[in-house]
Amino acid sequence: MNNNQKLGSVSSADRAKFEEGVVETCYTEQGEPYYVIRNGLDVKAYALLAKQVLEAEKDIAHDFKGKVINESRDKEAFFEYKSGWFLEGLADGEIE
Numbered sequence: 001m002n003n004n005q006k007l008g009s010v011s012s013a014d015r016a017k018f019e020e021g022v023v024e025t026c027y028t029e030q031g032e033p034y035y036v037i038r039n040g041l042d043v044k045a046y047a048l049l050a051k052q053v054l055e056a057e058k059d060i061a062h063d064f065k066g067k068v069i070n071e072s073r074d075k076e077a078f079f080e081y082k083s084g085w086f087l088e089g090l091a092d093g094e095i096e
């Protein structure tokens with residue numbers, strides 16, 4: 001069981017797999033990250049990993065649609081990032 005809350009539901013093996021496959025992290029004009037991965041890797045699987053890693057880190061306070069694209073730029077997959085910040089504040093009594 002993973003006791004590191006920063007990682008949330010992402011195992012260290014999944015995080016390592018994600019980091020090994022990512023060639024470059026880019027940002028949109030709004031500052032939202034998207035990822036370029038090595039050719040030959042499954043963009044859909046990496047989109048799911050990107051979502052899990054980002055949601056575990058909880059560094060971005062708003063929801064957005066992100067993407068993963070391969071180096072050749074001929075395959076891409078999208079994911080829906082949900083920040084959870086608003087709901088967490090309600091649950092913890094931080095927002096009245």
